[in-house]
Amino acid sequence: MTRRIEILGFPDCQLLDVAGPLQVFSTVNDLARSEGAKEPYAPVVVGNGNSVRTSAGLSLSVEPMGPPNQPVDTFIIAGGVGVNSACEDAELVTWLRDRTRSARRTASVCSGAFLLATAGLLDGRRAVTHWQRCEEFSRRFPKVRLEMDPIFVRDGDIWTSAGVTAGIDLALAMVEADLGRDMALSAGRQLVVFLKRPGGQSQFSTALTLQGGAGRFDELHSWMQQNLQHRLSIDDLAARAGMSVRSFSRHYRRATGRTPASALEDMRLETARRLLEQNGPVSRVARYCGFGTEETMRRVFRRRLGASPQAYRERFV
Structure with a gap:
């Protein structure tokens, strides 16, 4: 028909x-x-x-x-x-x-x-x-x-x-x-669609949201996204930006409206959500996104989304 x-x-x-x-x-x-x-x-x-x-x-x-x-x-x-x-x-x-x-x-x-x-x-x-x-x-x-x-x-x-x-x-x-x-x-x-997005995915992209301050930290954000599996301390981010920790923290908040730690958590969470929506194994997603352990990722999901990673994934599979 x-x-x-x-x-x-x-x-x-x-x-x-x-x-x-x-x-x-x-x-x-x-x-x-x-x-x-x-x-x-x-x-x-x-x-x-x-x-x-x-x-x-x-x-x-x-x-x-x-x-x-x-x-x-x-x-x-x-x-x-x-x-x-x-x-x-x-x-x-x-x-x-x-x-x-x-x-x-x-x-x-x-x-x-x-x-x-x-x-x-x-x-x-x-x-x-x-x-x-x-x-x-x-x-x-x-x-x-x-x-x-x-x-x-x-x-x-x-x-x-x-x-x-x-x-x-x-x-x-x-x-x-x-x-x-x-x-x-x-x-x-x-259609060369980058990703077939499920309906529950957010309208907002962390990368787009962070693109403020005349693009001052765009290169840093790209580097962070490519290195989420690593620990990425505030010292690492400041060194990558070519600033002292104190100066970096001040300028970053002024440009993006948030702390480097919260931006990094947003990136980890958004990437984890996308991988779980594609039925990625929870333990592998936790490691890939830099949470370290499933328990750490579970706490972030509970605090931010009100659901465990497993429960979140079940919405899409």
């Missing part, structure tokens, strides 16, 4: 919110054809009129929004700076609400969650949106159980995802649910 997938665009929607999921499903079709199989997806972009101009300035050809009761497998709503105007379009919101009743599953990318919430489709459900708009979302839609951290969230037949590239992760997760893990991984490799 070929699954029809509709991606709703609107004026000033985010280009990648549309193109990211669209390319995932198209890539899966390419892979299926190369194996002599039938294309599993029929992805289309729908909207008012014949085209939609994205916030990037590129216009996309769209199919007209058809009868809301026409069967559709997957209905995805893009986000973008135009979402506020879209939420004020009563006719669009009504059509969207009716359209979801004919869909096997419904999803939003980034701030597209605002449209779902305006239609009342997220009340009482878990959801996520771009981290930058979480405070506004919570204020406007108090009935929604908003989660600020995950890449994407699935609550029954409704999926929501975080900002921009998270739409690719969401689409890959849908492919895995439909066609299995091997196809999802093959599509990820074809």
Whole structure:
């Protein structure tokens, strides 16, 4: 069965919110054809009129929004700076609400969650949106159980995802649910996705968060990431930065807003989470990430995440 997938665009929607999921499903079709199989997806972009101009300035050809009761497998709503105007379009919101009743599953990318919430489709459900708009979302839609951290969230037949590239992760997760893990991984490799991220992974990257202070410590952070398996004392870090310990500690906190020790722990924890999500053995992960022992890593996980490494891993395997 070929699954029809509709991606709703609107004026000033985010280009990648549309193109990211669209390319995932198209890539899966390419892979299926190369194996002599039938294309599993029929992805289309729908909207008012014949085209939609994205916030990037590129216009996309769209199919007209058809009868809301026409069967559709997957209905995805893009986000973008135009979402506020879209939420004020009563006719669009009504059509969207009716359209979801004919869909096997419904999803939003980034701030597209605002449209779902305006239609009342997220009340009482878990959801996520771009981290930058979480405070506004919570204020406007108090009935929604908003989660600020995950890449994407699935609550029954409704999926929501975080900002921009998270739409690719969401689409890959849908492919895995439909066609299995091997196809999802093959599509990820074809798209040169560095890592197929599970939904529970944080929106925030420690490396990105630490890139402050005009890049003063970027080289140090790269070196730390490559040497997590070592002890890395404050003296080691200061020597690598070419400073005295006292001067390094002061300048580092000023540039990043945290101590070197807390930054190092964040790196170790983020790397350990990623490896556990890929079913890495707990003892090996503890050594690789520089925790030394499983017990040390367990204490950090309990303190920071409220779960043991073993319990954390079981969420993803």
